Amino acid sequence: xxxxxxxxxxxxxxxxxxxxxxxxxxxxxxxxxxxxxxxxxxxxxxxxxxxxxxxxxxxxxxxxxxxxxxxxxxxxxxxxxxxxxxxxxxxxxxxxxxxxxxxxxxxxxxxxxxxxxxxxxxxxxxxxxxxxxxxxxxxxxxxxxxxxxxxxxxxxxxxxxxxxxxxxxxxxxxxxxxxxxxxxxxxxxxxxxxxxxxxxxxxxxxxxxxxxxxxxxxxxxxxxxxxxxxxxxxxxxxxxxxxxxxxxxxxxxxxxxxxxxxxxxxxxxxxxxxxxxxxxxxxxxxxxxxxxxxxxxxxxxxxxxxxx
Numbered sequence: 001x002x003x004x005x006x007x008x009x010x011x012x013x014x015x016x017x018x019x020x021x022x023x024x025x026x027x028x029x030x031x032x033x034x035x036x037x038x039x040x041x042x043x044x045x046x047x048x049x050x051x052x053x054x055x056x057x058x059x060x061x062x063x064x065x066x067x068x069x070x071x072x073x074x075x076x077x078x079x080x081x082x083x084x085x086x087x088x089x090x091x092x093x094x095x096x097x098x099x100x101x102x103x104x105x106x107x108x109x110x111x112x113x114x115x116x117x118x119x120x121x122x123x124x125x126x127x128x129x130x131x132x133x134x135x136x137x138x139x140x141x142x143x144x145x146x147x148x149x150x151x152x153x154x155x156x157x158x159x160x161x162x163x164x165x166x167x168x169x170x171x172x173x174x175x176x177x178x179x180x181x182x183x184x185x186x187x188x189x190x191x192x193x194x195x196x197x198x199x200x201x202x203x204x205x206x207x208x209x210x211x212x213x214x215x216x217x218x219x220x221x222x223x224x225x226x227x228x229x230x231x232x233x234x235x236x237x238x239x240x241x242x243x244x245x246x247x248x249x250x251x252x253x254x255x256x257x258x259x260x261x262x263x264x265x266x267x268x269x270x271x272x273x274x275x276x277x278x279x280x281x282x283x284x285x286x287x288x289x290x291x292x293x294x295x296x297x298x299x300x301x302x303x304x305x306x307x308x
Contacts (some may be wrong), residue, residue, distance in 0.1 A: 001030050001031055001032065001134050002029065002030050003027050003029055003062065003146065004028060004029065004030040004065055004079075004154060004155060004186050005026070005027070005028035005029070005051060005062070005063070005064050005069065005155060005186070006026075006027055006028075006061075006063045007025060007026040007047075007060070007061075008025060008060055008061045008062075008063050009023050009024075009025060009059065009060040009061070010023070010024040010025070010047075010050060010057055010060035010061070010062060011023055011024070011057065011058045011059045011060055012046055012050060012055060012057055012058050012210075013058045014089050017211055020043050020210050021043050021046055021047060021050065021057075021210045021253065022048040022209070022210040023060070023211075024043075024047060024060070024207075024209050024210070024211070024212050025212065026047075026205065026212060026215060028155075028186060028188060029186070030154070030184070030186055031181065031184050031185075031186055032181075032186060032187075032200050032202045032203060033177065033181055033186075033187045033188075033189070033200055033202050033203075034187070034189075034201060034202065034204070034205060034215070035189050035190075035191055035196070035197035035200075035201035035203075035204050035205070036048075036188065036189070036190045036191075036205045036206075036207055037190075037191065037194060037197055037204060037205070037206050038206060038207040038208050039188075039208065042171045042207045042208045042209065042210070043207050043208075043209070043210040043211075044159075044190040044207055045085065045159055045190065047159050047207065048082070048159055048188070048190065049126075050062060051064065051080075051157070051188075051294050052069070052077065052080055053069045053070070053073050053076060053077050056070065057070070058276070060272075063076070064076040064077075064079050064080060064155060065079045065154060065155075066274075067079070070280065077106075078106055078107075078151065078153070079153055079154045079155055080153050080154075080156075080157065081148030081149055081151070081153035081155070081156040081157065082148055082156075082157045082159075083141075083144045083145050083148045083156070083157065083158045083159060083161060084144070084159055085159040086235070087137070087140050087141065087144065088194075089132045089140060089143060089144065090132065091131065091132050091133035092131050092132070092133060093132055094120065094128070094129055094130065094131060094132075095119070095127050095128050095130055095131075095132060095135075095143055095146075095157040096115060096122055096128040096129065096199050098132060098143060098147060099115050099118065099119065099143070099146045099147050099150050099228055100112075100115050100150070101148045102147035102148070102151065103115065103150035105151075106151040108150075108151050108152075109165070111231075114150070115150060118149050118150060119146055119148045121175060121176070121179065122142045122145060122146050123142070123172075123191075123225070124139070124142055124146060124169065127139065134232075138172070141162075141173070142163065142173075142176075145161070145176065147244050149180075151184070151274070152186065154186060155186045155187075155188070156180060156185050156186070156187050156188070157189075158177070158187065158188070158189040158190070159189075159190050160178075160190055160191060161173055161189055161191070162191065162196055162228065170196070174196065174199055174200050174204040176197060177189070177200055178200060181225075183214075184209070189201075197218070198218070201218050202217065202218065203215060203216060203217050203218060204216060204218050228262070228263055228291055228292065229260050229261065229262050229263075229291065229292045230260070230261045230262075230263070230272060230275075230289065230290075230291050231253070231256060231258055231259075231261075231289070231290045231291075231292070232258060232259045232260075232261070232276075232279065232286055232288075232289055233257065233258050233286070233287045233288040233289070233290075234256075234257050234258060234259065234284055234285065234287065235285035235287050236257075236285065237255055237256035237257050238252060238256040238259075238284075239256055240252065241259065242277060242282045242284070244272050244281070244282045245259075245275075245278060245279065245282060248261055248271070249261075249262070254285055259279075261275055
């Protein structure tokens with residue numbers, strides 16, 4: 001797929017000397033969903049704000065659809081929809097008027113059919129004449145998305161889209177994002193909910209201290225960096241790992257009734273068969289076995305701690 005957002009050697013240093021972004025490079029393909037993960041203060045919102053032309057970079061370049069966000073701001077910004085983390089809406093305005101107004105901000109002619117389409121897509125049509133103030137937090141978040149989509153952008157930025165939204169509405173939001181992708185919209189989201197990235201993203205980027213640590217296909221990342229754990233439940237408790245098994249770096253579970261063995265999924269041989277044989281030879285009676293694959297959260301935490 002062609003590249004729609006290109007970030008080259010991007011830096012942002014404030015007058016205080018704080019470097020929010022440090023030589024960031026990122027290529028985003030048309031029609032993909034990419035999740036940017038990072039702890040608070042990592043630079044996620046600064047990166048999005050710079051791409052959207054809200055924050056001026058210190059050096060480097062950003063293009064959206066081939067348009068430089070500084071030299072050709074209007075053309076670049078017209079391609080972008082931005083859903084901010086904060087809910088900033090006029091509380092007494094009707095939903096339909098708020099969404100229609102956002103379309104006009106981009107110089108687009110009134111198009112009631114397009115506004116209706118967006119509101120129906122986000123399950124807001126029955127709320128079109130409602131003022132915004134009494135809406136739930138999840139509905140207000142949908143209104144923000146509708147406003148960002150009113151001018152039919154090709155790129156949608158979602159900054160913490162599930163913040164303050166309950167689990168059920170969060171999953172509804174994931175469904176909305178999947179529908180937008182099916183229509184060809186490129187989606188970049190920042191999130192603290194790693195299961196959100198695991199559920200809907202095609203690629204995952206990890207940012208920390210203003211630097212991109214990696215950007216990789218989600219499935220490939222989990223295969224390349226993932227580990228598995230084998231938990232062996234025992235018939236009787238242990239006070240310590242038997243001397244004969246010390247070479248396996250086993251972890252003794254609560255109450256001494258289990259042993260956990262971590263192994264690399266990429267290895268040609270896991271050593272499990274040999275381990276189980278040596279456990280029996282050591283007189284351990286096994287009652288159950290269970291395996292667990294590393295999650296995206298495990299990988300993310302490991303990367304961030306590694307840079308700490």
